[in-house]
Amino acid sequence: MDDFFTPVSTTYTKSKGPKSPNGQVGPSEADAPGPKNQRTGISSPEDALETLRAQPDYDTLISALKYLSNSEPTVNSFDIHVSSPLSAQITQALVTEIAPNYWPLLREGSLEVQDDLQTRDKTTDLALFLTCLRSLAGLNTILLRLRALTQEIKAGKGGPKRPDLTLNVNLVLELLCALLEGDDTVRSIWLRATPQNDDRLKNHQVSHELVSSLARGKVVSLAAEAEALAGEARSSTHWVSNGQRYSKWLSLSIASWIKNDPSDEELNLCGELLVRSLSLGYPEVINGQLFDALLLRKDGNLKAFIRLLGALSPAERGRVFYSLLQYLTSTFFGKPSTEEASTQSPVISAAAGLIRQVAYDDAFKKTYIVDWLAGPVGAGPGANIAIRRAVFACLAADEHHLADVLEKSMDQFALAQVILLGSGYLHRLSPRKLKSLSRSRTYLAMVSNRLNSPQTTARFLGMTVGEALSSLVDDEKTRLDLHMDEMQTNEAKWYKGLVNIADEAGPVDILISRSAAVTKHAESRKPAQLAPKPKSKPVAKPAAEKPKFIIEEVDTSESEDDIVPYAKPDSDAEDSDDDPALVRRDKPKAPVYIRTLISYFRDTDSYDKQLLALTTAPSLIRRKATFGTEVSDHADELASLLIGIHDKFDFENFYELRLQGILALIVAQPKTMAPWFAKTFFDGDYSISQRAAIIAALGLAARELAGYEQSEYSAAASFPSKRLSEKMEQQYLEPGAQGGEQHLPGSSLGALPPTALDSIAQSMTSSFLAPIAATAADNVTGPDALKLSTFKSKAAARKKPRVVRSAPNTTANLISTCFFFPLTARLQHALRNPSSQVLDPHLLSTFLKTIAVLVHAAGPSTTSLQDMTSESWGLVLALRSHSELPVLAGAVTVLAVLVEVNEGDYRGLCERQGKEIVETVEWLSAVLGGVRGGETEEDRVRGLAAGVMIRLNEVVERYQVLLMGSLV
Incomplete structure (x- = not known):
């Protein structure tokens, strides 16, 4: 039967000797004279390795750590921090055998308050252990251990094979965090690994290995993957898995090293660490911490920064x-x-x-x-x-x-x-x-x-x-x-x-004081950690009296008719689970303030708060848009959170909810947030999908402001004081009721799929092609005199209610000033940089369709129509070299909208854009010859290009003399 009981892990506690009458701790068994005390004596690194592998007790372990940490250089000449086969074996034993058993004891001991000065300093014991591991070999051993545990979890089908894998992963992550903690850790690792500075080749190898381990994302990627696989999202504790916090630590480590007057070899290593760390994805954090530490503090060092440059x-x-x-x-x-x-x-x-x-x-x-x-x-x-x-x-x-x-x-x-x-x-x-x-x-x-x-x-x-x-x-x-x-x-x-204006360069003291104030304000806004509640002392319960049983007969034959039964209680949704342990009574409430909404977005470890933030953000932002200054004061922060949020919990309709939140923020503060999002689209450090969400939200927000659609969150965002009672709403506002409003078709902006912008673009182009297709059908079917009604008249009848708005378009100038021109101006700069991420074909296609939506939303009544037409037409012609099919579709969509919006002023269009019209006709002819067709998207591009070319040919024939004069 003994074979059925196998221990998962073994933990050895520290043995404390008995206390003497005066309160001092007596000698432990290991310190007592005799044969066991001779066994704890360590005189060589081989003895230390054998001791670590032999499951030592606490005191023996501390003796081995003191020897290995080289606390007595006269006795021990061995250096565990220098790479060697023996030091690698000792480091492996510390990570794989000692840490799983003694890490909880060392960690808890470092947090205890020392009431007696005669007791052992447990914080020093933890420092001894970390000192032995704080080397390049120790760091690599921990990373290899973490990789091995991660691969073992992946290999298990349906979950981890061993129940202690999650515990071991968390233990190694905590060990890694403690090992790298501190601004001077990187410098100490390098100095300990290169005690002899004359060996240039060895120092170069150590530098290369240090950069590869710390600055190329190995630590962050391994830690994040292990944390995710273990099912423990504890980024607040395991800071090494948080890319932003890790980048901040690495930047402060470089700044601390630079301040200590490094040698030329160390200076080159710091420069390489800085350059490689920028590829972690947080260059603003790294550079900002570096500037703050070296230039904007009283203890900064300008000369060190110049040396680093x-x-x-x-x-x-x-x-x-x-x-x-x-x-x-x-x-x-x-x-x-x-x-x-x-x-x-x-x-x-x-x-x-x-x-x-x-x-x-x-x-x-x-x-x-x-x-x-x-x-x-x-x-x-x-x-x-x-x-x-x-x-x-x-x-x-x-x-x-x-x-x-x-x-x-x-x-x-x-x-x-x-x-x-x-x-x-x-x-x-x-x-x-x-x-x-x-x-x-x-x-x-x-x-x-x-x-x-x-x-x-x-x-x-x-x-x-x-x-x-x-x-x-x-x-x-x-x-x-x-x-x-x-x-x-x-x-x-x-x-x-x-x-x-004539400014003069002055002292930087005001920058230092303001930087300190900003840092202090940022630290004060961090959520304060709650102090642990003191343990309540057990209260002795009084002895309960023995109950006295009284038996009495009651005649209920006459009183049963007078008993009134209780009504059946309503069902409680929270009590619907069969298992009472599964019922949750601490679910967070929906946020009612913008600052609460921001705190929910920041809490990336809470599923409930993230879901509540996504679902309530659109209605809450719209409701608070004109109610005080909550939205305007926190608009930038809220926009950054909405763009940067990740689908960590695999929410349903995550991208639609995020897009609705961004859309609500732009509609609430269009004059400030539309230029902000336009700038972020080009300058922000975001992925292609995030940029696509930004540009799509700008187009949809412009249409809602122009009155083409009304979001389903608009009605929910109105305050109760501005609404009628439910009975009055049914009487007056019900669709089809007497005196009620008839809802316009297509005026409700419901759930937004990822292709919402494409659908809007197709609807605009369909209305543009309908008259052209009807005219072509009339020409094919014979003379109009033999027909009761022509296709053209039917299309015209259908075209009359083409522009359907749920509100008058009073924001045409707002769309041109805050939406259109900030986007087109920055695209001119982006086109000069061939490596810009904005020039991705699919992202560029979405950008062009957004331009078309903006022009269409502004409409022919805007005073900036001529400037918008000139700017848009110039962008289309500037993108002629991009022959990808998505870019062609977006460019032709822009041309179709421009021709349609300028329908009432073709003469003025020829006067201003004569040369561009002729070039466009030639380019469209080349597009029709280059796009073969046969697929849905290719056929759509060919049909739209043919429609635009037909309309432009009609314009050219009508104003041919005017165009020839302008060309001459």
Whole structure:
């Protein structure tokens, strides 16, 4: 029978000697004189290995750990941290044999409060154990152990083979967290593994292995996989499985190493760790922690940061510097605002001082600062002007660099703010040089091209730059004055006033104080941990009295008729389970505040809170949109959570619920959130599916704002005080009742499938092709005189209620300003970067369909129709080189919508877009010859391209003379 009982694991507890009468702990059995004390003596590493393998007791284990930790160098010359066959065997024994048995005892001992100073310091015992393992061999052994346990779980069919696998996985994860804890861990591992710095080859091998283990994602991926397979989602405890927290730890470790004046070899290793760690997926976290630790603290070290930059390659050095500018913008300047920038002069001066210290020589300025200001996608498009002012303040005394920036900016006209700021600084240094530039062919061509542009914004900026520079270099008689109403607006005056701004670089103390305040505020917002409740002492129960039994006969024959039975209770949903242990009474309630909703989204380990957050977010955001400032105050944070949430629990309709939440946020705050999402679509570190959700939500939100659809969450979001009673609603608001409203077909935006945007695009193109198909059918079936009704008349009859809106379109200008132009402007910059993720064929197709939806939602009544038509047509022609079928479908959809929206002004369209119309007809002809057809998508693209070409050919025939004149 003894064979049937096999222990799962064995744990050895520490033996405490008996207490003496004075309260001191007496000697243990291991310390007593005799043969056993001789057995605990360790004189060589071989003895230590044999002791670890022989299932030692607690005191023997501590003796072995003290020997291996080299606490007595005169006695022990063996170093466990240096790679050798013997040290590898000892490390393997510590991880596989000692840790499973003694780790709980060591961990619990380190948390106990020491009441008696004469007792053993258990925290030191845990530190001894970790010191022996804190090496490159120890780290790799733990990772190998974790991989072996993970593979064993995978190999088991229907679950783990052994019941202790989950416990062992959690134990190894806790050991890994404790081993890597601390900012000085990485440095100590490397120093202990390379005690002899003269062996360059060995040091290089150790550096390569350290980078491969820590900075290439091995730790995070293994820990996350093991945690998921073990079924323990405890990211708050196992921080090594959280990529963001691990990246923060690694960045702080690099910063701590840099502060300790490393050698050139260590400096190169820190640079390689930094570069490789950026591939973990959290570059903003890594760079932000590095900047905060080295530059924005009182104990920072600017020289160490400059040394680190010198150890990087030129390309990586530029990326880190540009990340510094982005970090300063997001931390101290926030959102773009012309009003706020005027009151931030002290912060701008401090930022300029920091940038000037980092850009320590002219070569750095010319290579990175000039390229950032005058590059095609530089100067932080969409960012606050304050960062541009800070960068220009660094060049305030460099005439050569200022002239270089102006020449390149005028050649590209990248940003008008850069030209105006640079002109002011150069004029104060060398008026003659600025006057020479203003008379150059490049400047004249730049201004004239902008004045002749069909886009309103481009013309406005051209007039602003022309008048501002003329006010600097010309006298009052010859000064340029266009006498336009646009030049008298506050915006024009603000732009022209940029030439008078003169910031100076100052001390960085204000940045340090503000960074400390931001850090303190972020720490104060973390949820406080509840203190453990004290254990209540057992209360002695009084002795119960013996019951006295009384037996009495009762005659119930006459009283049974008077008993009234209780009514049957209603069914309780919570008591429907047969097993009372399965009934949950602690389910979270639905959130009623935005801050509660945010806390639910952050709690990624709670299934109930995540589900409640997803299902209640659309209605709660809509309900709170105009009720106080809850949504506006937390809009950015809520948007980041909605985009970054992952389907951890495999929810049903997860993507539809997430899309409804983003849609509700844009509809609630369109003026601020639509540009924010447009910027995030291009600049955010997100996947293709997340970007597709962002761009689809922008298109759907524009249609809802224009009144084409109304979400099912809109009615649920109204407050009860604004609704009639249920009986009155049935009487007045029931569909078909007298005096009630008739719901328009297609005006309810219900559940959103992943192809919602495609369905909307197909419905728009179907309405465009219906008259063309009817005309073709009439031509085939014979003369109209022989028919009772023509196909064309039937299509016209069906086409009359084509535009069906549940609300008047009063937001056309809002759609063009906040939705359309932020997207198209940033796509122009993205097209110059061939490696941009936005240029993925399917994502680009979704983007083009969103552009078509935006133009259609704005409609023919918008005042910006000409600019939107010119911008959209230019994008389609710029994407002619992308011959993928999804891109072609999106481009042809945009053309169909443009032709339909401009139906009432074809003459003006030919006057403004004559050249583009001719080029489009030729391109569509090539598309019809290149797309073979035979499949559903190819046939749809061919049919839509043919319809657009037919309509454009009709326009060309009608205004042929006008087009020929414009082409000539």
